[in-house]
Amino acid sequence: MFENLSERLSGILDKLTRRGALSEADVGEAMREVRRALIEADVALDVVRSFTDKVRNRAVGHEVLRSVTPGQQVIKIVHDQLVEMLGSTARPIDLEAPAPVCIMMVGLQGSGKTTTTAKIGKRLGDRHKAKTLLASLDTRRPAAQEQLRVLGEQNSIDTLPIVVGQTPTQIAERAMTAGRLGGYDVVILDTAGRTHIDEPLMLEMAEIKKISKPHEILLVADALTGQDAVNLAKSFDQRVGITGIVLTRMDGDGRGGAALSMRAVTGKPIKLVGTGEKADALEDFDPARIAGRILGM
Amino acid sequence: FTKRRLDEATLEDLEDILIQADLGLATAARITATLRRDRFDKEISDTEVRAVLAAEVEKVLAPVARPLVLPPSDLPRVVLVVGVNGSGKTTTIGKLAMKLGREGRKVTLAAGDTFRAAAVEQLKIWGARTGARVIAGEPGADAAGLAYDALVAARAAGSDVLIVDTAGRLQNRAELMAELEKVVRVLKKQDPTAPHDVILTLDATTGQNAINQVEIFGKVAGVTGLVMTKLDGTARGGILVAIADTFGLPVHYIGVGEGVDDLEPFDAGDFARAIAGLDRHG
Ligand SMILES: Nc1nc2c(ncn2[C@@H]2O[C@H](COP(=O)(O)OP(=O)(O)OP(=O)(O)O)[C@@H](O)[C@H]2O)c(=O)[nH]1
Ligand SMILES: Nc1nc2c(ncn2[C@@H]2O[C@H](COP(=O)(O)OP(=O)(O)OP(=O)(O)O)[C@@H](O)[C@H]2O)c(=O)[nH]1
Ligand SMILES: [K+]
Ligand SMILES: [Mg+2]
Ligand SMILES: [Mg+2]
Numbered sequence: 211m212f213e214n215l216s217e218r219l220s221g222i223l224d225k226l227t228r229r230g231a232l233s234e235a236d237v238g239e240a241m242r243e244v245r246r247a248l249i250e251a252d253v254a255l256d257v258v259r260s261f262t263d264k265v266r267n268r269a270v271g272h273e274v275l276r277s278v279t280p281g282q283q284v285i286k287i288v289h290d291q292l293v294e295m296l297g298s299t300a301r302p303i304d305l306e307a308p309a310p311v312c313i314m315m316v317g318l319q320g321s322g323k324t325t326t327t328a329k330i331g332k333r334l335g336d337r338h339k340a341k342t343l344l345a346s347l348d349t350r351r352p353a354a355q356e357q358l359r360v361l362g363e364q365n366s367i368d369t370l371p372i373v374v375g376q377t378p379t380q381i382a383e384r385a386m387t388a389g390r391l392g393g394y395d396v397v398i399l400d401t402a403g404r405t406h407i408d409e410p411l412m413l414e415m416a417e418i419k420k421i422s423k424p425h426e427i428l429l430v431a432d433a434l435t436g437q438d439a440v441n442l443a444k445s446f447d448q449r450v451g452i453t454g455i456v457l458t459r460m461d462g463d464g465r466g467g468a469a470l471s472m473r474a475v476t477g478k479p480i481k482l483v484g485t486g487e488k489a490d491a492l493e494d495f496d497p498a499r500i501a502g503r504i505l506g507m
Numbered sequence: 508f509t510k511r512r513l514d515e516a517t518l519e520d521l522e523d524i525l526i527q528a529d530l531g532l533a534t535a536a537r538i539t540a541t542l543r544r545d546r547f548d549k550e551i552s553d554t555e556v557r558a559v560l561a562a563e564v565e566k567v568l569a570p571v572a573r574p575l576v577l578p579p580s581d582l583p584r585v586v587l588v589v590g591v592n593g594s595g596k597t598t599t600i601g602k603l604a605m606k607l608g609r610e611g612r613k614v615t616l617a618a619g620d621t622f623r624a625a626a627v628e629q630l631k632i633w634g635a636r637t638g639a640r641v642i643a644g645e646p647g648a649d650a651a652g653l654a655y656d657a658l659v660a661a662r663a664a665g666s667d668v669l670i671v672d673t674a675g676r677l678q679n680r681a682e683l684m685a686e687l688e689k690v691v692r693v694l695k696k697q698d699p700t701a702p703h704d705v706i707l708t709l710d711a712t713t714g715q716n717a718i719n720q721v722e723i724f725g726k727v728a729g730v731t732g733l734v735m736t737k738l739d740g741t742a743r744g745g746i747l748v749a750i751a752d753t754f755g756l757p758v759h760y761i762g763v764g765e766g767v768d769d770l771e772p773f774d775a776g777d778f779a780r781a782i783a784g785l786d787r788h789g
Contacts, residue, residue, distance in 0.1 A: 246532060249526060249531075249532050250531070250532060250715060251715075252529075252714035252715055252716075254527075255523055255526055255527050318712065318737070318740065319593075319595075319737060319765065320592075320593030320594065320595065320710065320737075321593065322592075322593065350765065351629070351765070352601075352628070352629045352632035352633060352636075353625040353626075353628035353629040353631075353632055354625075356624075356625040356628050357623075357624045357625035357626075357628075357629070358624075359625075360624035360625050361624045364624070405737070405739055405740040405741075406740070406741070407740065407741060432593070432710070432712065432713070434591070434710075434713045434714065434716045434717075435712050435713065435714060436529040436712065436713055436714020436715065436742065436746065437526070437527045437528065437529050437714065437742075438529075438711075438712045438740065438741055438742035438743075441741045441742075442712070442740075442741070459591070459592065459677065461677060461679075461680070462591070462677040462678075462679060462716065463677075463678075463679040463716065463719060464714070464715075464716040465715070465716075467714070468714070487592065487622070487623070487675075
């Protein structure tokens, strides 16, 4: 639909024939294009601003090398800055805590929590030989607990038996007890989806945290999310203190600007990305790849 | 109250409001350009500014605010519900079944998501809640075959409406889109005029990708109308403005919660006011 940023910046900057450093004016025009590209990629407006400010500072005064075109040089600065803001080093799930290590999944409705719960359970089993128990605390969505039970069965991961009538906090307690008594290394708590302005449900989420003392609290969010990414990430982080983010539906053709937004407003690392519906469609976060996608390259 | 000039700086602020509501750059710029042309440099209060903005957005949305109309017929009216994963298809079907049931129609639901874990059980619970009959097959069964069987069953039972649930799929997954095309094809074998309505559910939190969703689902499944879900959160769903502008597809309903009654008609004025940051009924 659009020319990619690289082409656009080349169009603007490569006509600079004079040698020397990039001027305020050259960079200013280029930053308008960067802004456009980021907004088209769903990066939140405030984050776009702080990003372009940082890039501007880096680019102004930058020596234009004879061998490389100015457009390409600015693209490299933009790309590097994006990678830096996305978090240059991969941060895997941390299991360094006394067993059973609790991982709690939170997020908006339909973001992919239950699917990701099973994916993580499978990965921990396959890669770390971790004995993992999955527990659904979702007493609200029709057949949510059954969904996790089936996923556990399909992937040979234990799930906490369903007891009808228990509240989410009661299930959390039972899950942690079962985790201890059953000699599990990891207990993953799948919670019901909630909007971050639903006060009773946000309180319930904090209550679950208090009971289960999770070592990781992962915010599961859709890579296709638009400008709302900042609101949801901020709210979930403020209310439970997330330790990381999982970005789902990266197999879509969205540009994934939400990654930058959520990382920027929470400072919390993106730990994993979901790339499909099946249990093995989970990958480590690769900032360079996402940077390329956000820039449409 | 303070008046301010609707000058270039104010217009830029307005454009930002629209961008933050997910209208996208082009649509946001187009709407602020109209304001610039018609109102530039007038003295105007903040609330007035927003009201003017809302009015401009409403102009785009008003033509697409069209409820789902199911004309009475001898054969079941077939409503196919499609969309990306987790966008709210199954829940919307439950809410629709309730609404139609209350209007006195006999509703059958087809559990066409034979893929996702417990998708069938989920729809069955909605069936039980709303009194709609549910036709389901084995997990992993062919979705098109199930849709066909469900239409046969709906006819035999004298149902007024058959609503077909489908598995969530991302529009760029060609093989999954081909499967959906097959569901449409197979329904036509039973009734060449089916599906009569193809509803695409759009999640309000989705950004610019929703445009691709409408385009590709439209091409593959012949989408006839939209439902935007999850408007009870903080997302404004402004991409719908760009979509109305580009595709002109009717928006039938909005989803405002997980309960059976959380389906409202789409009101262009309310929606536009929320985008402009005014009270929905302000
Ligand atoms: N294509 C794709 N689909 C995904 C991915 N992760 C999850 N899904 C699908 O998204 C839909 C919703 O996933 P769930 O795991 O049920 O989401 P949830 O957050 O548990 O939903 P609630 O419990 O209702 O809030 C399902 O159809 C999943 O198959 C992903 O990475 N890619
Ligand atoms: N807050 C809110 N949640 C909603 C709304 N509509 C659906 N949901 C929730 O979103 C989640 C996903 O809804 P589903 O109906 O399962 O979505 P789906 O499109 O059928 O999902 P798949 O079949 O997995 O692709 C569930 O937790 C629903 O309760 C809405 O209008 N508001
Ligand atoms: K979503
Ligand atoms: Mg779930
Ligand atoms: Mg469904």
